[in-house]
Amino acid sequence: MSEQLKVKTMQEFMAEGKQPEILFWVGSAGSYDDRAKKITRAFVKLLNKANVDFAVLGTEESSTGDVAKRAGNEFLFQMQAMMNIELLNGYEIKRIVTCDPHSFNTLKNEYPGLGGKYDVLHHTQYLKELIDKGRLTIEGEVYKGKRITFHDPCYLGRANSEYEAPREMLSKTNAELVEMKRHKKTALCCGAGGAQMFKEPEKGDMDINVLRTQDALETQPNIIATGCPYCNTMMTDGIKAHEKEDSVTVLDVAELLANSLNL
Amino acid sequence: MEFLPNILFVIALILGIGFFTRNVKKLSRNIKLGKDVDVSDNKPQRWRNMVRIALGQTKMVVRPVAGLMHIFVYVGFIIINIEVLEIILDGILGTHRLFAPLGTLYDVLIASFEILALLVIVGVVVFWIRRNIIKLQRFIKPEMKGWPKTDGNLILYIEFVLMLLFLTMNAADYQLQQMGAAHYTEAGAFPISQFIVPVLDGLPMSTLILIERTAWWLHILGILAFLNYLYYSKHLHILLAFPNTYYGKVRPQGQFNNLESVTNEVKLMMDPSADPYAAPPADAPEPEKFGASDVMDLNWVQLLNAYTCTECGRCTSECPANQTGKKLSPRKIMMDTRDRLEEVGKIMDANKGEFVDDGKQLLNDYITPEELWACTTCNACVQACPVSIDPLSIIVEMRRYLVMEQSAAPMELNNMMSNIENNGAPWPYNQMDRLNWVNE
Ligand code: SF4
Ligand code: SF4
Numbered sequence: 001m002s003e004q005l006k007v008k009t010m011q012e013f014m015a016e017g018k019q020p021e022i023l024f025w026v027g028s029a030g031s032y033d034d035r036a037k038k039i040t041r042a043f044v045k046l047l048n049k050a051n052v053d054f055a056v057l058g059t060e061e062s063s064t065g066d067v068a069k070r071a072g073n074e075f076l077f078q079m080q081a082m083m084n085i086e087l088l089n090g091y092e093i094k095r096i097v098t099c100d101p102h103s104f105n106t107l108k109n110e111y112p113g114l115g116g117k118y119d120v121l122h123h124t125q126y127l128k129e130l131i132d133k134g135r136l137t138i139e140g141e142v143y144k145g146k147r148i149t150f151h152d153p154c155y156l157g158r159a160n161s162e163y164e165a166p167r168e169m170l171s172k173t174n175a176e177l178v179e180m181k182r183h184k185k186t187a188l189c190c191g192a193g194g195a196q197m198f199k200e201p202e203k204g205d206m207d208i209n210v211l212r213t214q215d216a217l218e219t220q221p222n223i224i225a226t227g228c229p230y231c232n233t234m235m236t237d238g239i240k241a242h243e244k245e246d247s248v249t250v251l252d253v254a255e256l257l258a259n260s261l262n263l
Numbered sequence: 264m265e266f267l268p269n270i271l272f273v274i275a276l277i278l279g280i281g282f283f284t285r286n287v288k289k290l291s292r293n294i295k296l297g298k299d300v301d302v303s304d305n306k307p308q309r310w311r312n313m314v315r316i317a318l319g320q321t322k323m324v325v326r327p328v329a330g331l332m333h334i335f336v337y338v339g340f341i342i343i344n345i346e347v348l349e350i351i352l353d354g355i356l357g358t359h360r361l362f363a364p365l366g367t368l369y370d371v372l373i374a375s376f377e378i379l380a381l382l383v384i385v386g387v388v389v390f391w392i393r394r395n396i397i398k399l400q401r402f403i404k405p406e407m408k409g410w411p412k413t414d415g416n417l418i419l420y421i422e423f424v425l426m427l428l429f430l431t432m433n434a435a436d437y438q439l440q441q442m443g444a445a446h447y448t449e450a451g452a453f454p455i456s457q458f459i460v461p462v463l464d465g466l467p468m469s470t471l472i473l474i475e476r477t478a479w480w481l482h483i484l485g486i487l488a489f490l491n492y493l494y495y496s497k498h499l500h501i502l503l504a505f506p507n508t509y510y511g512k513v514r515p516q517g518q519f520n521n522l523e524s525v526t527n528e529v530k531l532m533m534d535p536s537a538d539p540y541a542a543p544p545a546d547a548p549e550p551e552k553f554g555a556s557d558v559m560d561l562n563w564v565q566l567l568n569a570y571t572c573t574e575c576g577r578c579t580s581e582c583p584a585n586q587t588g589k590k591l592s593p594r595k596i597m598m599d600t601r602d603r604l605e606e607v608g609k610i611m612d613a614n615k616g617e618f619v620d621d622g623k624q625l626l627n628d629y630i631t632p633e634e635l636w637a638c639t640t641c642n643a644c645v646q647a648c649p650v651s652i653d654p655l656s657i658i659v660e661m662r663r664y665l666v667m668e669q670s671a672a673p674m675e676l677n678n679m680m681s682n683i684e685n686n687g688a689p690w691p692y693n694q695m696d697r698l699n700w701v702n703e
Contacts, residue, residue, distance in 0.1 A: 058697060071679070198679040205587055208587050
């Protein structure tokens with residue numbers, strides 16, 4: 001599938017003596033996780049389509065430390081944060097965009113206290129900006145007649161009160177948006193947050209992602225839309241647990257927009 | 264002998280208020296056991312939150328039935344305080360219906376108190392049914408056994424009886440007014456208690472006076488007793504909801520604090536010119552404990568949170584971990600914190616104000632690591648709480664203690680953390696492969 005993506009690193013920009021419009025913070029999941037890499041590629045296709053002059057840190061990028069912080073390892077978090085801040089400040093980064101609400105939250109809210117002050121956007125917010133400015137147009141026929149339900153990621157929604165940008169982007173696809181019973185402020189977690197992604201859940205009656213997928217399935221969707229790589233994994237596993245993988249797909253908002261443009 | 268009732272009343276009043284003051288002092292001492300935290304920021308936002316959430320009850324009405332009933336009880340409670348003021352002044356001065364010269368306004372006031380009293384009764388009955396007949400899920404969780412259950416019902420019984428006494432008192436009074444009894448001047452309008460009057464029909468004046476006086480005394484003594492009961496009850500929220508919503512979180516919910524003590528150490532570690540083997544200066548303060556294992560390690564806002572918790576369980580019923588049968592219940596976190604804080608307070612009382620180690624602490628003796636590790640940090644509990652309590656902040660502080668002081672994280676999380684240390688990612692991949700996605 002390897003159509004060539006145009007991706008430049010910060011080092012390359014430096015060598016040219018230029019500054020990018022934005023820094024795309026890929027994040028660990030977006031860099032290494034096979035499913036999340038597809039989201040990364042979809043988002044970059046959209047950036048390329050809109051001719052955005054963006055940079056990535058590439059091999060210089062490191063974990064934001066977010067997951068260490070949620071697990072309680074404040075030391076590791078601050079070490080990671082200070083290293084990243086040194087790098088970002090060295091490159092005089094002003095704006096950061098990321099597809100990962102966890103990176104988004106920590107870069108936006110927790111880095112400033114350690115000396116890293118940036119204008120940080122979730123990719124759905126940035127895509128909205130591109131569309132509002134007329135740099136990107138979505139003609140959505142691909143998903144016409146499909147039912148899409150959006151799962152609010154805790155760290156974008158409740159944690160940072162962003163509920164509209166992803167919904168507005170989804171409406172561009174001309175699909176029918178259906179809301180789950182609990183959505184926005186009352187959305188149920190996918191079960192991955194707070195470092196749960198990296199461990200077995202505690203003993204209980206059910207896994208959280210299975211319960212959340214049940215919420216989504218009640219809306220009779222064709223597609224469950226997500227805005228977070230971890231939510232994506234959790235909902236995909238949930239679909240499998242409900243044996244619905246033949247009729248329901250899980251896609252990131254960026255993937256839906258890229259597909260709408262046949263990118 | 265003429266002044267005996269006045270004297271008895273003043274004594275009751277002094278005792279009631281005196282005990283209450285003592286309890287408030289204890290409360291404030293216990294809360295101050297917590298660490299200091301800067302809450303001087305965002306004043307306008309804080310006032311807005313207090314007015315909106317505590318005064319305006321905006322979060323209560325998220326659940327319409329409970330919300331509406333709660334507003335009845337709440338407004339009733341506030342308004343009836345004006346009536347209580349009259350009762351207290353009457354009690355001290357030996358007058359009867361001191362505010363009666365207000366005329367029509369007085370009639371309107373009394374009438375509205377009566378209507379509110381009825382609404383309070385309705386609210387209380389509905390609450391009782393929800394707790395005891397319908398048995399709403401969130402009221403029958405394990406942490407609600409024993410005292411919390413009794414407490415919840417006791418409050419309802421007390422409020423019911425107080426309102427009934429109020430109406431009985433008015434009914435007898437009204438009857439006495441009709442009979443032209445001395446001292447009982449015609450005043451007030453009684454839209455509700457007039458329906459109790461027929462029950463009193465035909466009773467001699469002396470009996471009516473006895474009923475009126477008894478109801479009057481029980482009503483005010485009941486209120487004084489209730490005031491003192493607050494400290495031992497979740498009902499403390501009627502006072503603490505106000506400061507608690509003021510001091511509640513004003514930053515984005517996803518923003519956790521950055522531990523300053525850690526920042527200092529990390530800076531030192533990353534400073535190439537610092538001598539890692541240098542002995543700390545002799546007068547250096549004892550190194551701070553990271554995170555929290557007991558209530559004194561929490562900050563005072565978190566302790567205020569614990570005293571404010573109404574045990575309503577809205578947090579727990581929204582908690583994804585709890586909904587899927589895990590042991591974690593954010594309400595239990597708050598109740599445990601309060602129980603432990605009370606225990607610490609009692610130890611201090613028994614030891615001339617000094618805390619003597621009792622070999623117990625909040626961690627393990629009250630809250631287990633299993634509960635702590637089940638949290639997804641989703642903030643649903645924080646969002647749901649009608650009085651701006653942040654159970655998540657306590658969970659995080661305790662995780663910090665487990666990880667940084669005890670290295671007691673679950674094994675998989677230790678692996679994840681060492682991956683971050685070694686490879687800059689939570690997975691064991693080579694940092695040099697970070698850009699591979701471009702060409703896949
Ligand atoms: S933040 Fe933790 S305790 Fe609160 S609702 Fe979410 S999982 Fe439950
Ligand atoms: S923390 Fe808040 S929501 Fe939870 S039980 Fe206490 S008052 Fe209710």
